[in-house]
Amino acid sequence: MGFARKTLFFAAAVAACGAGFLVLDVVMMNMQGLDLIFEK
């Protein structure tokens, strides 16, 4: 893999993992009765 592709892959992976964690955050906050991850 070239450097550019590697970087792209890494960025994509971080984004994917980050999205997964964000879902986790939202679910956990919701379970505690707080609707959103960002306060209104």
Added chain:
Amino acid sequence: MRLPRLLQAALVLVGVYLGFIVVFDYMLEAVIPGSLLTMYMFFVTVGVFMVFTYDEERTRELVAPIKAMVENPIYRGARNTVFIVIPLLVGYGVYSRTLPSFEAPVELRTIHPAPPSTAKIYGERVNLLTLENPFRHYQTDDPEIFAEYVQEGAAVYIENCQYCHGDKLDGKGPYAEGLNPTPLNFQDIGTIAQLQESYLYWRIATGGPGLPKEAAPWISSMPVWQEFLTEEEIWKVILFLYDYTGHAPRSWGEAHDAGGH
């Protein structure tokens, strides 16, 4: 050329130490407490020790200069100097720590005082959330009368306040050095500029003893001015404070700014 490990370790420690001092004391202008810095440096030293000794080879390189100094007859002079200087340093440290000083013992203060919503001033309970300076409206209604009131406030200030808060309102009055905590610097953007006039009125009228319980133990020496000044005099002094420093009092009517008090 790679630096000897012992020097590396020493440089890291000195660097971190100076880093703390430079960043906190000079760049951020918020001095790092000595007690905390000691503990911080203790744990940083532990960390450096850990990184420099987790395998045999590194450890050998680290202690090699020390070993050489102690064992090699060539470094006899250096060895003897170190063996004299270190005990002397330790002795001096012990001496200076145990030397009695005139400094007051360390006191713990917990919280920044938040104003109560109401306070008893001049025998009456006033709501600090809605209280306003009765003279403030002259600023727009009648600038001439307003200037007069500011002048009267200035006279009150010079007679009563400048001894501590200074004739430039910068907290550096003739008595300021003797006080702890130091008198407030009204020129500072972080003080009255962030406050409502009602807060000032409360602080001036009730002084150090009027500070709420959660701020205790608080040893502010600010007098209870309601026993010396009239209500009008206090309001006029407040006009003067803002006028002289060029700050505008904070009002809840505007949007709260982010750098709040």
Added chain:
Amino acid sequence: MRKTLSFGFLASLVALVVCVLAGTGPALAQEAAGFGPAPVLTAADYPTVAGVNGRLVIWIVAQLHLWFAAFVLAVPIFVFIIEAIGMRTRDKRYDDMAYEFIKVSITAYSITAILGGLLLFSLILFYPHLFGYLSTIFSKSMFYYALLFFGESAVLYLYYYGWHWLQGDLRKWIHLSLGLLLNAIGTTLMLLANAWLTFMMSPAGVDPAGVFNGNEWEAIHNFLWNPINIHRFVANIAYGGSIVGAYAAFKFLTARTSQEKAHYDWMGYNANFIAICALLPLPFAGYYLAAEIYAYSQQMGITLMGGIFAWLFIIQAVLIGALFLSANYYLWCGMGRSDGARRYYWAIKYIAIVLIGAFLVWFTPHTLVLTNSELKSLGGPHHSILGPLGIMPAKNTAVNLMIIFTFLSFLIYRRSNKVATVSWEGMGNTLQVALFTAGILNILFLGIYHGYFTNTVYKVAASIPQVLTTFVVIVVSLVLDSFIYRGARDVGPLHWGRIPDRAQYALFLLAVAFTWLMGLMGYIRSGIRQHWHVVDIMRDNSPNAFTPTLGYAANVVSVAAVIFLTLVIFVFWIAKVSSVKTLPAGYWKE
């Protein structure tokens, strides 16, 4: 060894008799008359015996009993696991190690029983009314406790002395089942004892005057029972691991042959591994317990986290820091066993920087100790930079980072002797790095955004996704790692025993810090009751009802810890003596 056996039985017999006399006696009388309210005591109701400070005696004896009990309960748990691993892998080393662990704990077992009896006697002597009141409520469970003690002793001795006898297919299975039974009984014993002490913190089954409604299960199943159960169960394992680790470390230092060295190095590694595995979830069990205390009584919660006890958490921070740092240091030193470790040495200093950095945040107190000149220069006690680091969101973030990076240390240790052979290794690694990056970012986001830019409700709530993020990172990365290193080849044989002596001292530090920390946290758990025997129900009116300063408490814990370590050294020495045979020439008739 025979002597210890009879000692243990004797101690449990004493415990039983005393329980029957002191515990169930009044209980039977009470049952006829109905239950009375909790006694209201005066200072005269606390006997002085031989001029001794009763509270101090109870404090130290209870603490010693608890340390030994924790050790004795934990060892069978991981002995069971190690024995099972040995059975599965058919690697005799595991079986030998399990046997050595249990051998160490057997003397400790009788000391536990003796200390338990001593604690009981001291309670009856110094706090007769409190003990009387508790025993009317817990009459049945105290009785069963004593009976179970017999069961525990019987199974333990069968398990230990039958170790070499119960070898082979079916017999080994019987032996393993005995181990399971031993753990079941031991855990039940702990649960019962936990019920008594949590009843004193969160009484249940009694009315506000302390009149018992007769339902003992309700009293046992009180509000804080399960939180304490979970916390103690996990902590015991970590503690047991650390003590056994210290044993192995000592054996390593005094080993004469390289074989012995290799064996004890391996044993120390395993003990440390157990300790760390249990240490990682421990902060969360602690948070859970604290949250439940808060939920039970806001007042008790604030006493716990604020006021004078707030400084206790700074001491705790130092100790937990010592635990994390020494565990990591041991792992790094242990990498020297592998010839392939060099590839990962560059990472260690970054791990160290994060660990120390996170630890400094974790350690920063909310209220700074300022000298007058500092106070002057700051213009007040509030520090604009360090102040925000003193509050909970910063600590939560720091501890999660410390756990993730400790796990990272473990991960590179695991990898140090392996070379992956799968074709997608690079991609897998990138994925793993991405996982860590995203997880750390998420933890920082939750900590910083919710800690400082939203209101209090969010601040507290955000700690749960933080913890789960850490958990997800650990589990997913372990799974990924196991796939990447499937069929991996070894760099070379591991050189067990090739580890500096310094690393062994890290194991000692782990054991000592753990011991001391348990003592300190035991003090605060008990201390938040303040002047109550049973919170809100039975007031402590003795002259000793005051809460001591932290320095005093720390000194008591230190004294108790020294006594404990002396006893532990005795235990280790006994274990060594039992295998020594001297041949006195000309003494016996030939």
Added chain:
Amino acid sequence: MRQFLSVIAFMLIVIGSFSAYSNLGIPQIEPAPPPTEEVIDLGSMDMGQFLALGDRIFNGKGTCTLCHNSLGRAPMLDQIGSNAQARLDDARYAGSATDIEGYLRESLTDPSAYVVAGFGKAGTNDTESPMPGTESGSIALSGPELAAVLAFLQDNGGLEVTVEIPTDMGDEATDENAAEPGEPRAPFTSFQDLSDEFACEACHTIGEEAGDLGPNLSAIGATRDRDYIRRALLDPNAEIAEGFEEGMMPDDLGTQLYATELELLIDHLSQLK
């Protein structure tokens, strides 16, 4: 042996440094001693002192400020002046108080009667308050202490103080003055026993026994009715028989007598004709 000793030394140093840090590294705060009952002399107290007492209890023994502070754990009490009436008028209000004093008293003794929105126990939808009742449990304020806190709250909240300084310490206090705390005496069932216990005949003539500090009661039933006798027993100074001094008869019989004993006395006396 060398290894053994160095391990021992290492451990001692570690424990010693933990101890040293706990003693020297952190500030030693002497915790407050266990709270004791406040000695209150209600007789000589003016409203200012009474309010100061309330202040002391509010900030000390009552442990109110643990939660009622600026950290948002519980509603701020210096705002009740503007809030209390609104709370009373709230549709969710289901308590039994009709005025602000009653509302405040109720929130001290039965905190769950009305929970301010957002301050309830988690998961109870603001129907259950996390606050402990202040009359019992670990806080256990006495009647006068509770009244003092109420008065302080009213004053502090900018309300008019309607609470009056109580005149006696309440039942628990008198009980404590009795010989056996917590052990109530058995009620007397005969007039003679009662008369002996309270020494009626030291002053009054009843039949043969002769005392002359108080009126002769030998035929009291002939001239006075039951209500008069009841009042004379409970509030002796309300009306003084001619020729006798005010304040001679103890005025706390009402707190010392059981209801059955009072009735017994009245029955007996009204029958003396």
